[in-house]
Amino acid sequence: MSLGIEHYLILSAILFSIGLYGALAKRNAVVILMCIEIMLNAVNIAMVAFSRYLMPDTVVLTGQVFAIFIMTVAAAEAAVGLAIIITIYRNRRSVDVEQADLMRG
Amino acid sequence: MNFWLLSPELSLVGIALTVILLDLFIQQKKVLAAISVFGLIIPIAFTIALWGENQASFSGMLVVDNFSLFFKFLILGITSLVILSSMDYARKFARFQGEYYALILLSAGGLMLMGSTGELISIYIALELASISLYALVSFLKDPKSSEAGLKYMILGAISSAVLLLGMAFVFGITGTTHLDQIADKVGALVSGGQLWDSPALLFGIVLLIAGFGFKIASVPFQMWVPDVYEGAPTPITAFLSVASKAAGIAVILRVFYTAFGIAEISADWAMIFAVLGAISMTIGNVVAIAQSNIKRMLGYSSIAHAGFLMVGLAAIGTLGQSGVLFFLAGYALANLGAFIAIIAISNKIGSDEIADYSGMARRSPVISFALAFSLISLIGIPPAVGFMAKFFIFNAAIQQDLLWLVLIAALNSVISAYYYLRVVKVMYVNEPTSEEPIPSSIPLRISLAIASIGVLVLGVYPWLVLRLAENAVAMFP
């Protein structure tokens, strides 16, 4: 048995689901940020797999390039995200997102 | 590579960097705002000079046509009004004014790029450039509300962009390309081969794209962040979010859906999705707005409702719908900015955004109150304000597409919306003022308020110039 595109896609789907679950269920903001990174990496795997398996003959590396861009942007996003989490921590001495419900209704 | 085509964005980024650099030397921070505003003349001039161009460069990643230039002009205009009205407000964060203006400019650059690219990767990059700057801006006040708003916006924004990326991955996987026009070719081939819906992956991809962009324009059910973020963010940023971010989101939706999925077999479906989401958005937005006591939050719900009106235009496939949406955005931007600028002036003085605290404002500051009331009247959609014409064109487009049911819902919603907008007017004009102190306002703020209010009136009385620009802008769609 050889590895086909479906294996990569299933892996990607599993990772995305794990990330999404974590992002919606975890209470610690930093963990949520990490879960979002998992989601983005799941997308990366899918991108590269698509690129590798669907267009094997071409030299076009669109999927791979997209994945690199996603990683770069994710890094920037994490940096700003952590900065915001720090201001939240300074304000309320906690990074529990369930407590962040000052504004509602 | 044709850098001339990129000149508006390049000059904008140049100004942003200049502002950050000068921040180190200049003590009088107001100068930074002045540099930003006057600097904006450069990209605006470039945009005007480029009008009429129709070219792609950077291997299709940058598309300059009247459509993208219309949005560039719109976003640059919005940015200059926001910066003008920020000058008083920016005193609140004395230390980081340079960063504040620079981030607004960078975000504007991202938003401009969103409308002027024909390729998925650059759409994503542009969207993130705008978003990440906005995450920082929303939490700029660093007080509990502002940082909470930033956290919510950042996490939900990141989730939605992950969702968007997954959608892009699916589309890429099915079509093997990220270029919108090539996607259209591939989709056309699938349609003529009769195997369009053989795999649900494309359908998933389209829904995920709708979700990702729907987050930007504040459409139900991706709108939950809007009221909280609007309430917590610094008011000029709320204004910026509510108009510029929505405009860019709409630009991307128009470009992606009409270019890549414009073929009738699919467009009927996504148009129906937009129609239903639009109907729900305006209903929920308007109905919940009635129950609000904070004016920024109320305008947040109003922004959701207006996303619904915009989606009526998106659902009305065709030139009328497209140009109607563009005109609606211009009108909405002016009216909403007018309202927010008045709110900035008032909250600078009274330090509150509660509608109850606006009582008797008409006697404390007749001009600002009148401008606010006029903006709200435009948001209701009463002539001679531009809101009426904007709704008129959109409704017209929808009726021409046999979407009578949607127009009926939209019309009913306009009636509901009168209820909460008029309540603010009533509080300002009827209730007794709590104090007689007038509301001070700086000259830049007055200028921006005057531009917005006069714009609302002029576009309402003579909408044709802008409408003609909008028609030119959408002429490039197949």
Added chain:
Amino acid sequence: MLPTTVLWAIFLLPLFSLVFIGLILRPFFNNYPKLSGYTIISCLTAALGLSIWVLTSSDQFPIGSTIEWAAVGDFKINLGFVADRLTAIMLIVVTGVSLLVQIYSQGYMRGDPGYHRYFAFMSLFTASMLGLVLASNLLLVYVFWEGVGLGSYLLIGFWFHKPSAAAAAKKAFIVTRFGDFGFLIGILILYFTAGTFNIAELNELAMLGVIGGTALTLAALGIFSGAVGKSAQFPLHTWLPDAMEGPTPVSSLIHAATMVAAGVYLVARTLPIFVSSETAIMFVAVIGGVTAIFAASMGLVMNDIKRVLAYSTISQLGYMMLGLGAVGVGIAQGELGEEFIWLAIAVGMFHLFTNAFFKCLLFLGAGSVSHASGGTFDMRLMGGLRKYMPWTFVTFLIGALSLSGIWPLAGFWSKDGIILRAWEYTPVLFWLAIITVFMTAFYMFRVVFMTFGGKYRGGEQSPGHGGHGHGEPHESPLVMVFPMVILALFAIGAGWAFWAGGAFEYLGGYAHGFFDVFTNVGEEPLPLISLTIALAGIMLAYAMYSARWISPEKVSQTFAPLYTLLSRKYYMDELYERIFVVRVLHRGLFYVIQTVDTYVVDGIVNGLANVTVLAGSGFRRLQTGQLQSYGLAIVLGILTIMLVWFVYK
């Protein structure tokens, strides 16, 4: 030769007044309030003069002037004014009545701190109304339509320190907007099917049958929904009685002559579109008939004089719709040729014309009465005013007689026209109309007897608005009486074929001869029948309320056996009122009607509002403040869209 600039001038004169008062008088001459009154009066006098010129140039109709506002692609909009017979009559009504109301306001509003503002709003309102009347395309009509709505909002809420006034203004604005949006959709459907906004072209296309079918019916119903809102027809009538919170001259202008007439005018203007769809025109007639009788029955039990008049207005507007509809149904069913369009318009608009004068007169009379008795509108606190204010009494009596349809006053002729056509084309609605005649006569004379008959019952005890604080009622100043006298002359003569330009025949109708009602009974018994029924209504009111001539103090003695005998008549009347009116009518029929109005009709309107508000607070709960629940909403939203789309495919 009538230059078209005259049409523009008629519209621009009140607009000039608005600008002049707003930009010059209010900022710089705030201490000379009279100036703004003089400004608007002179502007309106000029406008009236020009309107008369238009009226007498009928051989040149239709005249119009058009400017191309702009064109984008194939979407062209021409703005223009046009004058024909219908326009000419309306111009006279609007400028004439508005002018008299402004003169009256000089007295009524004297000393009010918002004097400039008041006349500025009045100018805005009148300008919008004139624009609406003159506009030659539906889009322009709609713009002025909203302008009229805005003007009424400002005027009803003029005394904004009264919370009830602010609430009423808002209610009027929002309820009418329900109709307005139907109107807008109707316009858009018409544009979609016919490709033009021009009323004359649309009418022609409808008559030629180029546009028709469901689209036309929908468009006509859309336009009618606008008219229902503005003209306070069932079920959107609830705003009008509340709108009496504004100053009385405002009530008389808005609710007698102009704003509420806009709906009727609109239907008359686009009547060819309506008659091209039998459903639509039938709907107009039925709504008109139902509104006429429903509102009249409400008028029977009100104690507030302005509210009686308000319900009366609603009822009369229903009459006009009925009149337009009755002939229209005949045309739609093919019994009449298309040349009878102008007859239909004449029947409806003639009543509008006469009603404008006597209803305005009655409102001004009510204002005068209230002015005299310390600011109250409660008729139970009035009485006996005939002695104190003879001019008001006589003019009010003329108005009441005219409204009741007594020969030979104006109301008789216009009502006659409607009843006759209803009998011919819609017999069911004829019966509604004839019952309404009886009710109208009854409630108007109930007002007359309660207000002017008997003894003065003290006015308002606590000083109300204006706080006149005087013991004895007195006649109003000349500046208030003068317009009433003029209006009374019109209330008498506006219907006569040989006077006031013979408005009915001017429009294309044909009235009976002056004495036909008595000399031609054999062939045309209806006029005499309706006259008899109106007189019967008056007699009943006399029988029931003239009893109040016996002073209320002695009422307590009615139980003394001797006195019972002496005041037998009173006793009987009282008994009659107790048993019949109170038990049967008040507790029975009226109660049902009132309950239906309060809980069902008003309930539905308010209920919708309440449901909306409730839904608002319900949805609010979903906004928990928890960002993860927001994220969940995104995910669930995506899944739902996918699922629905997938199932749908």
